[in-house]
Amino acid sequence: MFTEYAKAPILSDPSDKDAQARGDAIIACLPRLRRYARALAGSRGQADDLVHDTIARALDRWHLWREGGDLRAWLFAIMHNINANQARKKARSPVTLDYDDLRDGTQADQHERLAAREILDRVATLGEDQRAVVLLVGLEGLAYEDAAKILDVPVGTVMSRLSRARARLREDAPRARLKVIK
Amino acid sequence: MTDNMEDKLLRYVDGRLTPAEHAEVDAWLAADPALAQRVRADLADIVALRGATAHVLEEEIPQHLIAAARARPQAGRRFPMAIAASAAMLAIGLGLGFTLAREFAPPPVPAAAAPADTVLADIPPPAVAAHRLYVAEVRHPVEVPASEEEHLVNWLSRRLGTKLIVPRLDTYGFTLVGGRLLPGGSGPAAQFMYETRDGKRLTLYVCSETEARQTSFRFQESNGVSMFYWQEGKFGYALLSESPRDTLLPVAKRVYAALIEDRKD
Numbered sequence A: 001m002f003t004e005y006a007k008a009p010i011l012s013d014p015s016d017k018d019a020q021a022r023g024d025a026i027i028a029c030l031p032r033l034r035r036y037a038r039a040l041a042g043s044r045g046q047a048d049d050l051v052h053d054t055i056a057r058a059l060d061r062w063h064l065w066r067e068g069g070d071l072r073a074w075l076f077a078i079m080h081n082i083n084a085n086q087a088r089k090k091a092r093s094p095v096t097l098d099y100d101d102l103r104d105g106t107q108a109d110q111h112e113r114l115a116a117r118e119i120l121d122r123v124a125t126l127g128e129d130q131r132a133v134v135l136l137v138g139l140e141g142l143a144y145e146d147a148a149k150i151l152d153v154p155v156g157t158v159m160s161r162l163s164r165a166r167a168r169l170r171e172d173a174p175r176a177r178l179k180v181i182k
Numbered sequence B: 001m002t003d004n005m006e007d008k009l010l011r012y013v014d015g016r017l018t019p020a021e022h023a024e025v026d027a028w029l030a031a032d033p034a035l036a037q038r039v040r041a042d043l044a045d046i047v048a049l050r051g052a053t054a055h056v057l058e059e060e061i062p063q064h065l066i067a068a069a070r071a072r073p074q075a076g077r078r079f080p081m082a083i084a085a086s087a088a089m090l091a092i093g094l095g096l097g098f099t100l101a102r103e104f105a106p107p108p109v110p111a112a113a114a115p116a117d118t119v120l121a122d123i124p125p126p127a128v129a130a131h132r133l134y135v136a137e138v139r140h141p142v143e144v145p146a147s148e149e150e151h152l153v154n155w156l157s158r159r160l161g162t163k164l165i166v167p168r169l170d171t172y173g174f175t176l177v178g179g180r181l182l183p184g185g186s187g188p189a190a191q192f193m194y195e196t197r198d199g200k201r202l203t204l205y206v207c208s209e210t211e212a213r214q215t216s217f218r219f220q221e222s223n224g225v226s227m228f229y230w231q232e233g234k235f236g237y238a239l240l241s242e243s244p245r246d247t248l249l250p251v252a253k254r255v256y257a258a259l260i261e262d263r264k265d
Helices: A019-041 A044-060 A071-089 A100-105 A110-124 A128-139 A144-151 A155-172 A175-180 B003-013 B019-031 B033-058 B063-069 B125-135 B146-160 B245-264
Strands: B100-103 B175-184 B187-195 B201-214 B218-222 B225-241
Touching: A019 A044, A019 A071, A019 A128, A019 B033, A019 B063, A044 A071, A044 B063, A071 A128, A071 A144, A110 A128, A110 A155, A110 B033, A128 A144, A128 A155, A128 B033, A144 A155, A155 B003, A155 B033, B003 B019, B003 B033, B019 B033, B125 B175, B125 B187, B125 B201, B125 B225, B146 B175, B146 B187, B146 B201, B175 B201, B218 B245, B225 B245
Parallel strands: none
Antiparallel strands: B100 B218, B175 B187, B187 B201, B201 B225, B218 B225
């Protein structure tokens, strides 16, 4: 199904015969996979575990990879499925976010740090389905159609989830911040 | 608000309108402060979200991830690569307390095999627990991999005391990952796991039952996990996934038919 992706933003064209190219292609996807995982999983450790599992499963299933497809989209789909499997196992425990890496990794001032914590908190309270569309569309900037392929749902479902998710995020937004926005 | 308006407001926020549509929405926003406030809030959230995670893109990638990306893929599998797109959504769920139980007409059952009364199958609870546990397992989802299918089938057949068959589900996008032996309600049970090329999973659970009977085909769903289950003779079967019922149904029928066909051989 991923051969349908017309746009392949990052991809080179890896093959089993070329381990170097395969590794390079996966590594090229890692910054954005890690970012997505961080927003999905919260802490740096959990996020990188998720990325590691994603790579491992992709290599396990490399014989199913079709050359010329969108590798990043395939990896996102694998990550989404692993996370869905694991998230349900932990569904009863609240999502916890680890903000240490926010402090480590950015020169943002106190105000920006609080804003970062605040939006991640609100996204974390969304259900799994809504969080995925908010991140794929809002953070990753994917087209609705591409998000639909990754999540394996119709485009209309992506849009209705996005609509509900954003309504929820607005409801939960601190009133003071909204007034500041020009 | 109409669906069309809602649709355009979403696309406006995501920058996916034509210039003409964009101008149209701009006019709405100019005329409606509440709507404008809503759009500003959505845009502010996107900016904040990108800002909150931007530093991750700049981080040095951990060495263990680089090493994982450079690892060798597993040796080739025995299964055909012709994988169709699958609409099935598979995962696991919290299987405690099924709330939805629906019955529907069972698929045709060979007359000779059907007893006088068709009864309802009991829910096999270990099937749900096993599904939940092992589909979440990334590195060791199965005990014996599909590359040793013959050994897997012979071994589990011996333990369950029947000739097990593993239906081919490639046309639905699922290839066999492997299987494992599990404790069942009344004796050993077997679990076979299938997976699509992008990692969605499905499990087929087979257990021996104390009493031989023929049941109807039943469906239950809870917390996003769908399960079709039935009993045939001394064995209970359950097919589980996170697909909606209608998506899982054709797969369940295929499994059912494959088991029946095998009995006739």
